Amino acid sequence: MTTVLKLTNLSKIFPVGKRLFGPPKALVRAVQPLSLSVEEGETLGIVGESGCGKSTLARMLVGLLPPSSGTIEINGEPLDNADPTLFGRKIQYVFQDPISSLNPRKTIRQIMEAPLRHLHNMSAADRGRRIAEIFAAVNLREEFLDRYPHEFSGGQAQRIGIARTLAADARILILDEPVSALDVSVQAQVLNLLANLKDEFGLTYLFISHDLAVVETVSDRVAVLYFGSVVEVGPADEVFSHPKHPYTKLLADSAPVVGRPLKAPEGRATELPNPLNPPDGCAFRVRCAYASDQCGREAPRLEKQSDGVWTACYHPLSGSK
């Protein structure tokens, strides 16, 4: 196994209330310095709730957002301030909203040709052949090529979006909530398609979602994000069946599951911390039942637990469920 994607201390800080001159009014640390690596051929799932920095992280990985600090290495080559064209050949992005990721005024053919032409300088004949291959792989009929995006349902549009990323011929795909806009029956179709494509083309996935169950069905490893930091990372089955971090446990207990009685996992009416004014120490402290004084002093770092799981917590939960 080789590491294809390696992030070191990657972070992003957004200024808010920008002024023409002088410093901005405040800073939001959307992604705290974090390090992760992805092995060739694996699927790394990233879960977290809204606003925890999932999309910011994803957009940095494909060069759509410049990181505030840290480095991105793809196959050992540093890529951190390169332009999207360079990124585009190595790493691609599947968007959450399938319809708005297709230009309403272009035909599907024009959309499919763009990466072939601009990233790979292919001739017209080669482009036609390649598009036909890809469309066959994602189960789309070639007659769709001359239609416009608004004629497609969400599931079909998402297939087209996936086809476009395949056209770029990148080995790494960042999938940012690729199925959250879809209905369950269509979601299953797309998830299965993604699994097949991965085997067929030897792809590596970074699969981002807020839905634990979806992440579990596709991932080899998962990283749990809270407030811009990785709080737990490890093999998927291990993380979900024996969560070590109190936040992971809360997430797992909150998802409604058939056959599990309803209970409020958090007794009080807690509110999420304010990103402009994050709490000191562990960001989860105000919601955590295990918090101690130590947790308020300094943010915990990721530490290796016994079984390949890394957790950022001073009082990790014991293995049992």
Next chain:
Amino acid sequence: MAGYILKRLISALPVLFGISIIVFVIMAMIPGDPATAILGSYATPENVEKLKRDLGLDKPMMQRYFIWLGNMLQGDFGRSFSLNRSVLDEVLDRFGATLILAGTSFVLCSILGIAAGVVSAARQYGLADRAITFAVLLGISIPSFFLGMMMILIFAVKLRWFPVSGMWPIYGARDLYALISHLTLPALSLAVVATGVIARLSRSAMLEVLRQDFIRTARAKGVHERSVIWRHALRAAMVSIIPVLGVQAGFVLSGAVYIEMVFQWPGVGRMLVDAILKRDILLVQGGVVFVAACYVIFNITVDVAQSLLDPRIKT
């Protein structure tokens, strides 16, 4: 709130500064030089040179600008050669008349426009809506100066209900009654276009708001339809109507120039046109800067009104 007003006032300073630069730069584009314009083309070169020195025209641009700005800040807008009078005095005299005309029109068009827009939206596709839409179309298509002329023909000449022109009777008392009778026709002519524009925008703002989810919530609560329209919808629509009012005030002020010409109203607009035709640059410069500055202040008032209405604007 006081803090917000102060903040807005401070942020107006660069705008005022910018306005003065724009005016100065435009005036500096004038081909030939003002000295020749003042003295006429028969002046001797010596006289021109002397006048240039007197006016400070021999100095570099930057220096001239700051001298001009410094003088203005001290209330010295220069002297109008065509009227042989202080520019500021003349502008102040004239501005009062414009303010009466434009202010009346503005109040008229805001009230009528918003009311027409709301009624039109509430009765979409109904008779009232069609009638209002047609009237609005007519209103925004007719040149205000032509409308003014037709008003004179009909209401002043034919029906003799109102005086033909001017602000005061030539003989007789300068009382409120006299003012109103002189004001009615010009104020109406001026208000028509802006009323049309405001009515149109209010209608579409209302239609936009009426489709929002919170309107459905209000109805689901059992709130009476009257209150859904006039309380929930109008209030939300005002957020997009108020900025339009700000822009329309500028249009009313602009339209006043034509109306003042048609009705011989002794306002700043007529003064400016006369000054341009006589190439009295200092008068144009002073008049433009003064009116623009007043408009900036007015727009701050609009912003403050907006912030009172919308809690999402940070004060």
Next chain:
Amino acid sequence: MMAFPKLLARNRLALGGLIVMGLVVVLALITPLLPLADPDVTNTANRFKRPFSEGALLGTDHLGRDLLSRLLWGTRLSLAVGFTAAIAAATLGAAIGIIAGYYGGRIDNIIMRGVDMLMAFPYILLALAIVAALGPGLMNALIAVAAVNIPFFARNIRGITVGIAHKEFIDAARLSGMTDARIILTEVLPNVVPVIVIAISTTIGWMILETAGLSFLGLGSQPPQADLGSMLGEARSALITNPHTSVVPGAMILIIVMAINLLGDGVRDALDPRLKSGALSRPMPTTMVKRTMPVPEAKAETLLALRGLKTQFQVKDRVYKAVGGVDLQVNPGECLGLIGESGSGKSVAALSIMGLVASPPGVITGGAVYYRGEDLIDAPYEKLRSLRGNRIAYIFQDPLATLHPLYTVGDQLIEAVRAHHPFNKTEARAHAIDLLKSVRIPNAEQRVDSYPHEMSGGMRQRVGIAMALANDPEIIIADEPTTALDVTVQAQILSLLDDLRRERGLAIIFITHDFGVVAQVCDRVAVMYAGRIVEEGPTRTILNAPAHPYTARLMACVPELGQGRRELAAIQGLPPVVDKMPKGCAFAERCNKASDACRQANIELVRHGANSLVRCISPETSALEASE
């Protein structure tokens, strides 16, 4: 795009505008070819001839010049100047706006400050200043009018561009290797062009008025050459004695500008996608009702019962049968789940109950809704209003969009109470605080004065619930109340709702697409597919042994936590579009048990086992299994 001329032609007013405008333009174009008198030759002997007089169809002006000739030549000039000014302003303004909007950041900031500065002038002052500097003249007036309109275009186009630049397809283009210049030209511009066209067509009339205005003031075209504005300006001194010299050019301006405005509105309507779908119409206070079939009887005494409810949307020439005959009932204290995929008609069915479906385009075309034996469909407005929020209350999905942004949550709660009870303000406020406490909002006394945007999603949804509880209703209809929330918050809200319902004996219709949620809060569940109920029964029965193939296969698609990595079962194909419903079973296309019988005739919802109903001729379970 092809449909554009057709759309324009459909709009009769715009067509009228187009015809008038076409005539005027043709006249202006052929003016030099017409046998007209020279417009500039003066003949003082013939001054002020009346219209229709010998040799001068429209009469003559104060210098004895032929008015008809001057009018046509003037029109030609006015049109040319107006169009040129509009095109120039639009091109420059759009270029500035697109660059500012696309690049954003500092470039945007600096450009827009400049634009704001220009817009800080009442526009005519700027035009006057420019004319003052350049000197009176038609060309200079054109420059002035174009220049003062650039900021309007720039600002308008920038706003649109910012929206487009943040769309995902722009990111996708970037990742496809396109350069900024190419993205602007091939991705942004085609999406902005309709807006530019709309902006031009709605402002061109205005620009013609403005240039005419400057000429009227004597600052535009200079004698002897005349455009319509200067004709009017020259005629002003003879207004009272010879009004026809004013009326002729004035009426011409009015006709031109009105035709352009009509046409402009038509263009806007044709290009604006929202207008095309009729989405800009105002929803009426209650849904329109057009029942053609006999109204079904109320069956047994129930709290709320839907009988054969049909609701459709009429958009242009298509009819979407969103709800195609739904039967449901809720008993006091019961929680009924309504589950189905997106577009299956859950929301429309729920909103139809209190006549809250947006109409137009919604119409209730059949069935009945019985509340304690009384039909609510076709009930007079005042009757419905008195029940809305009082006996039957709603909780909606997105708590930010469903609360009024400009009123405090307290005011909105107070209003909910006072719509039905004559409380005075202080009583109502105290009640509002109690309500906030009952949904466990901390610091209710302070929070009552907060605005919705100051609260988190979970807190806002609590306010939504408090509002539904305001008048102690018997029934709450909750339309996906937790879908927009994070899982941890969803868990809190669900348990809150569950507690409240048990405390107060509320009946709830709970709409969701999540089987986990149904399992946790509902007593009974109905599954919807393509506008109809396909299965109904006790939650346990349906979740353990679904009888309808759709339910069974849908449940198999749902990934569940704790089952590890695996392939999911999927249902091939898509639900039918509700404007083209197949004959027999709507699911037949996707069903692996489908037979000819399924496609032939309507399949009825029939009793299946002790407490369930199913709409299928070969259910997955036997009636006996279903009874367990």
